[in-house]
Amino acid sequence: MKLPIFLDNHSTSPMDPRVLEAMLPYFVEKFGNAASRNHAFGWAAEEAVENARKQIAKLIKADSKEIVFTSGATESDNLAIKGVLEMYKEKGDHIITSSTEHRAVIDTAKALEAKGKATATYLPVDKYGMVNPEDVRKAITDKTVLISVMLANNEIGTINPVKEIGKIAKEKGILFHCDATQGVGKIPVDVQDMGIDLMSFSAHKIYGPKGVGALYVRKKNPRVRIAAQMDGGGHERGMRSGTLPVPLIVGFGKACELCDQEMATEAVRLAAMRDRLQAGIMKEIDEAYLNGHATQRLPHNLNISFAYVEGESLLMGMKDIALSSGSACTSATLEPSYVLRALGVGVELAHSSIRFGLGRFNTDEEIDYTIKKVIEIVTKLREMSPLYEMAKEGVDLKSVQWAAH
Amino acid sequence: MAYSDKVVDHFNNPRNMGSFKKDEEGVGTGMVGAPECGDVMKLQIKVQNDMIVDAKFKTFGCGSAIASSSLATEWLKGKTIEEAQKIKNTDIVQELNLPPVKIHCSVLAEDAIKAALADYQKKADTK
Secondary structure (H helix, E strand, O other), rough: OOOOOOOOOOOEEEHHHHHHHHHHHHOOOOOOOOOOOOOOOHHHHHHHHHHHHHHHHOOOOOOHHHHEEOOOOHHHHHHHHHHHHHOOOOOEEEEEOOOEOOHHHHHHHHHHOOOOOOEEEEEOOOOOOOOOOOHHHHHHHEEEEEEEOOEEEEEEOOOHHHHHHHHHHHHHEEEEEEEOOOOOOOOOOOOOOOOOEEEEEEEHHOOOOOOOOEEEEEEOOOOOOOOOOOOOOHHHHHHOOOOOOHHHHHHHHHHHHHHHHHHHHHHHHHHHHHHHHHHHHHHHHOOOOOOOOOOOOOOOOOEEEEOOOOOHHHHHHHHEEOEOOOOOOOOHOOOOOOHHHHHOOOOOHHHEEEEEEEOOOOOHHHHEEEHHHHHHHHHHHHOHHHHHHHHHOOOOOOHOOOOOO | OOOOHHHHHHHHHHOEEEEOOOOOOOOEEEEEEEEEHHEEEEEEEEEEEOEEEEEOOOOOOOHHHHHHHHHHHHHHOOOOOHHOOOHHEEEEEEEHHHOOOHHOOOOOOOOHHHHHHHHHHHHHHHO
8 A cells, every 4th residue: 555645536636657658649649739731630639529519418318519618627617606606697697506506607607796797605514515406496587697516526526416507497488507516426426317407527536637627508498609719819719718728628538438437336436435444533532523414425535524523634644545625724714615615514633634536446455544644643633632621520511600701 | 835844843743732621730721713704722730839840732723723722731831820921922933934824823822822821810810
């Protein structure tokens, strides 16, 4: 077993060697611009791009003409939300989204609000992190032009009832955008069945290269139009200008093809490893709380709060395992996870959370090592924790007058 | 974020981790911080003839908070009450090479020292 172990697959994933192999010819040998229509270099590049488009579309049950390439899911979210709000501004300016969306969605909505270009409703979630479709229905006004709800959450892995939300959107004639970055390639996605009109996702979360993503834009029933957010050569049917990064797109296509072929068996394997990790930890550690939904969650996600110990110190004590925490100390904003807060998780438990993100290349041996390390460090830090000591003495921590600082 | 070697050393090998009985003769206890803020420090001193003969800590918080309190106990031992009053958070920042986002950990450690000394004083005065 090689250290360090990578268990942070929600942040990014290692590239599959088969993806790299597919990409290699498109750097030096087949370097053409896919928009060059008059020579063989361009034709070879275009063919490769169109092949990748098909591989990507197949994974999400779309038509290849509905795939618009972007630099990644953040750009896709921006393009979808800003593009729709701008295009349909005669119809209205209201957007419905949720409080646990990725910041690429929430901050885009907030930016539009700040500029006076939109009004937004941020729906609450239940204690498992799930959006209630009926809340979506109730939030709709005659000014609503877009509903944007994520497929699966990046911190807690909770899967939203997207199909129900899609049905409501269709019924009311409102466009439905879904940030599916964490779900595509991990769980089955069908844009027809789920009633999705626009969908963001990216390559690097599914063992493809960083720097490329896609926005699915529905062509039929209804034909969705978006205003381009960048001026230029009018690539991607006028929706996203810029020379296509052919090698990245080829890699993205290959990554999607592999997911399409292997997802079913891979999900079973990852869920089994995840369940073993969860059981192994919970068996030995008391007051460890699962964040998110017990069953309606991504197969490779596990998010646990360890009462009385702080997340950053947990990560520091497991420096040979790459993990992530909802603790304020690990975030750029110095605030504990807003996702966990939205679930109603107490601030102190948000500080104590650890996210495990399993992936294609993790092994049983790595999971066993992780279980051992987690137990060791939680036990060690609890011995060091004045809160644990007080709790064991029977002090109700909620009744203590803390000097907040 | 990369941690300084000294922070890592204190985190891996905490000095004087543990507790004295709060009502023990000559013991002063300081507890500062709040769980909602992500750090709570408990610092205790044991005083004999105006001299701090022993010190212990327990900390809930990040590695830098743990290191700051561990270092504080090291520094407190062997100091008089008066000398201990002079320990500044900036000394801790310097010794541990704390980055700007971790300065609050050193402030908390200084607060914990002050609180432990005050508690000792209060107990001594009421005797």
